[in-house]
Amino acid sequence: MKIGVLGLQGGVYEHVYMLRRAFQELGWQGEAVVVKKPQHLHGLDGIIVPGGESTTIGIVARRIGLLEPLRDAVKEGLPAFGTCAGAVMLAAKARDRVVGEKSQPLIGAMSIEVIRNYFGRQRESFEVDLEVEGVEGRFRGVFIRSPAIVKAEGDAKIISWLKSGDSLVGVAAIQGPHLATSFHPELTGDTRIHKLWLQNIKR
Numbered sequence: 001m002k003i004g005v006l007g008l009q010g011g012v013y014e015h016v017y018m019l020r021r022a023f024q025e026l027g028w029q030g031e032a033v034v035v036k037k038p039q040h041l042h043g044l045d046g047i048i049v050p051g052g053e054s055t056t057i058g059i060v061a062r063r064i065g066l067l068e069p070l071r072d073a074v075k076e077g078l079p080a081f082g083t084c085a086g087a088v089m090l091a092a093k094a095r096d097r098v099v100g101e102k103s104q105p106l107i108g109a110m111s112i113e114v115i116r117n118y119f120g121r122q123r124e125s126f127e128v129d130l131e132v133e134g135v136e137g138r139f140r141g142v143f144i145r146s147p148a149i150v151k152a153e154g155d156a157k158i159i160s161w162l163k164s165g166d167s168l169v170g171v172a173a174i175q176g177p178h179l180a181t182s183f184h185p186e187l188t189g190d191t192r193i194h195k196l197w198l199q200n201i202k203r
């Protein structure tokens with residue numbers, strides 16, 4: 001199995017590291033590669049879109065001619081896993097909590113709608129124990145300027161919820177081979193969410 005990590009900006013190597021550990025723990029032959037050019041998409045069994053800044057990731061991907069091939073590959077069935085900014089990239093629709101709807105290039109493979117920076121600014125970052133469907137026990141969610149998943153349509157399904165003020169918002173969603181998390185499982189050293197996705201996409 002060969003998994004790519006989109007390597008334009010953000011927490012790229014954290015995912016490479018987590019993938020290598022997950023393969024080891026699963027006892028699978030697996031390779032994790034960094035994707036920086038369209039030709040790096042060839043032969044992948046899945047792609048991770050990391051956290052960082054979704055506007056930057058989208059704009060850079062478009063500028064270097066990677067956005068369209070990536071979008072096509074994912075729409076044609078390349079499984080994708082997006083964390084935080086990566087979840088924003090996978091969403092069909094994104095708006096910002098403060099500045100509202102601002103057009104930004106997205107991959108848009110999941111029928112979910114997100115609100116960027118939902119929980120506030122960098123200094124409002126937090127950690128909380130979550131329940132995630134498919135993961136046994138609690139999972140430590142690390143939230144850094146994270147989006148909330150406020151709508152899931154069609155066969156997209158929210159698999160983790162968080163109470164924020166008076167609202168209950170989605171913080172992880174699954175749709176076929178795609179997975180999106182508002183939080184950063186790559187920063188916890190806990191490979192269970194990576195393994196959940198890998199097991200889900202294994203052919």
Ligand code: GLN
Pocket residue numbers: 050051052053054055083084085086088116117144145146147
């Ligand atoms: N706020 C960022 C965005 O909307 C995501 C932050 C993150 O990935 N930690 O793109």
